[in-house]
Amino acid sequence: MSRLLLVLCLLLAVPVLGVLGSWLGLDAASLAVLRHQAETVLPGYVAQSLLLALVVALGVALVGGACAALVVLFEFPGRRVFEWALLLPLAMPAYVLAYAATDFLQYSGPLQTTLRALTGAQGALWPDVRSLWGAAALFVLCLYPYVYLLVRTALGERAVPLMEAARLLGAGPGRRVREVALPLARPALAAGVALALMETLADYGVGAYFGLQTFTTGIYKAWLVMNDRDAAAQLASLLLLVVAVLLWLERRAQRRLRFAASRRGAAHGAEARPLRLSGGAAALAVGVCALPVLLGFVLPVAVLLRLLWQEALHGEMGLPLARFAQWCWTSFKLAGIAALLTTAVALALGFALRLRDSPALQVGARVVSLGYAVPGAVIAVGILLPVGWLQARWPQAGAAALVTGTLFGLMYAYLVRFSAVALQSVEAGYARVPPAIDETARMLGATRRRLFAELHAPLLNRAALAAVLLVFVDVMKELPATLVLRPFDSDTLAVVANQLARDERLGEAALPSLAIVLVGLLPVLLLSRSLRAEPA
The missing domain is CATH 1.10.3720.10 (MetI-like)
Structure with missing residues (x-):
């Protein structure tokens, strides 16, 4: 055997x-x-892939890390809901989010049409979303849950009880977050960013739809359009080298993360209470946690449902x-x-x-x-x-x-x-x-x-x-x-x-896209259920 x-x-x-x-x-x-x-072509592939990776890395680190820190370390209205709701964008593939964002934000989309009608403005109100910066924003909204999940686990196991100990020693809230929580979250943050970057570099749907010149779109263009297998293999090997480096960094961060975790810390995490926020601070925490859920899941699903409804009513076929x-x-x-x-x-x-x-x-x-x-x-x-x-x-x-x-x-x-x-x-x-x-x-x-x-x-x-x-x-x-x-x-x-x-038939694309999202919800719901079963 x-x-x-x-x-x-x-x-x-x-x-x-x-x-x-x-x-x-x-x-x-x-x-x-x-x-x-x-x-x-290679300089363009390197430049766009590198710039896309840098923006996505910064974005997922900020969004995922901030949401994880707020949910674990602080108490504010809706915290229990955001604990699982922040995982919902995992069910939304990046290419599906790209279709929804394009329909909603393009010149003929509902948002620009409504704003022009209200303000009397002429022309496009913002640049086309189908750009490198638009792709980076979409990847951040889809992939920040990798960072959120790992950082939340790391902080929940050690940060809350240690911050309580720091409070008893006289450290203020800012110093506790800066000198206790953030150092403990670094390995998890690095691992989550590495995972997000691997998904970004592996993507084809967003890059092809937005017309980006990345390694993955270059591989397909060399193989399927130019019929040049040597060029495709060379580009694939360069991409494989970058992914191998990211994988090594992720494994290294995961080893440090496992070393930092302890069952004793997890057991005492339930005894220490998060810091309670009120007033403007609580409202800011709610806004920070709600924004990625709305932009990364709720709004795209609503856009796809609208497209599906329009296609059912007014579609030619x-x-x-x-x-x-x-x-x-x-x-x-x-x-x-x-x-x-x-x-x-x-x-x-x-x-x-x-x-x-x-x-x-x-x-x-x-x-x-x-x-x-x-x-x-x-x-x-x-x-x-x-x-x-x-x-x-x-x-x-x-x-x-x-x-x-x-x-x-x-x-x-x-x-x-x-x-x-x-x-x-x-x-x-x-x-x-x-x-x-x-x-x-x-x-x-x-x-x-x-x-x-x-x-x-x-x-x-x-x-x-x-x-x-x-x-x-x-x-x-x-x-x-x-x-x-x-x-x-x-x-x-x-x-x-x-x-x-x-083919710009977004109304027809809405039905299969929604089906993919619906199936993708299954592991997200199971994951959120298992996290709720663990001690906070």
Whole structure:
């Protein structure tokens, strides 16, 4: 079993190895392509990606950190509601928010039309939202919950009781926040920002819709428009290098965060009370917490519902309910198969890691864990490059027919991308199972198969269900790899929403977009429920 799992880990690492291996076959033509990119498009890709990353990093740190600090450290009206409501933008994919923001803020949108009617102004009242700055604002609204969640957890475990101790020692409120809470939140802040940046760099939907020149849009343009696989591979490898650095920073911050946390601190957190705010300070706290929820979830959903209503009343063809049912079935089918496959792989890997009988498998599992950090664009290129190489040398093998435009190829991409999500959930479930149970079962003569089937499996029910749910929702929202590798006539909700929005048919794009948001609410609600169950 360990050998089979090791082979599986190597197969899941092939896309990354394929992208990196593209540098091994450099020749004069490839060097000329690389030189041409460096002189033309590469500076623009670097500049826009770097500027976008810097603005998003600053924005998510400020919004997520401020909201987490207010919810944990202070008491104000609506605090209990904001504890879970601040997670709602996690259900809103960035590309869906981009469609809603464009309709609401553009020249012919309801906001500018109403303001021009009231004020008599002429022309556009503000620049087009489809810009780098507009994209950065949208990413901040979608991704700040990463920072909010991690910082809230870190502050809840240690900051409140330590701030209470600082108060007893005579420190004022400002000094307590500045010298106690903020240093404790730094590792969580760094980890959350790194996660947000990985999502930003991996995005394709917003970049393509807004016409940005980022690494991800450049990869697709090189592969699908210019038909230049060498240029696509080189851009993908550069993006992979940046993501690897971000992943290293996130893992480093997470280790520091785990070191800083303690059960004793969490236990005493319930005994220390947050600082009560009143008057203007309380109103400011409510405004700071309400604004990202309104802009990142409530208003976009209202805009999409308005578009859907207008399309139902005034659309030339009405709502495409029959096609919508087909899109839903395709999305649910692909997401369901991918969720079951990745969870099965995660359970097998988790059990093998529990036994610890193969050091090589330990390394292989860590390689699999890197998959979620790899952008979908890189995975698509990493799959197609080796396939093209095999097809050129052994045409009779039919590698291209097996992977490109088939269910097998798409499931392979999903396994590479999302096995890490399921494995993390399974490992978290195993962490709650004492090793002494395994030792007792072995002493009673239980085989490995019986140990898993009769002991581990019942104890991992909730972890496995969480893995299935998380992967299901991620696949429903996934756009880049699905856009390239999907079988013919197998459009998903995400692909259809992207195509309709690209054709400026936002009214028709509202229906699949709302369906994606509705499905995305499931893990958010479960997450908020689990957080409410923990001591504040």
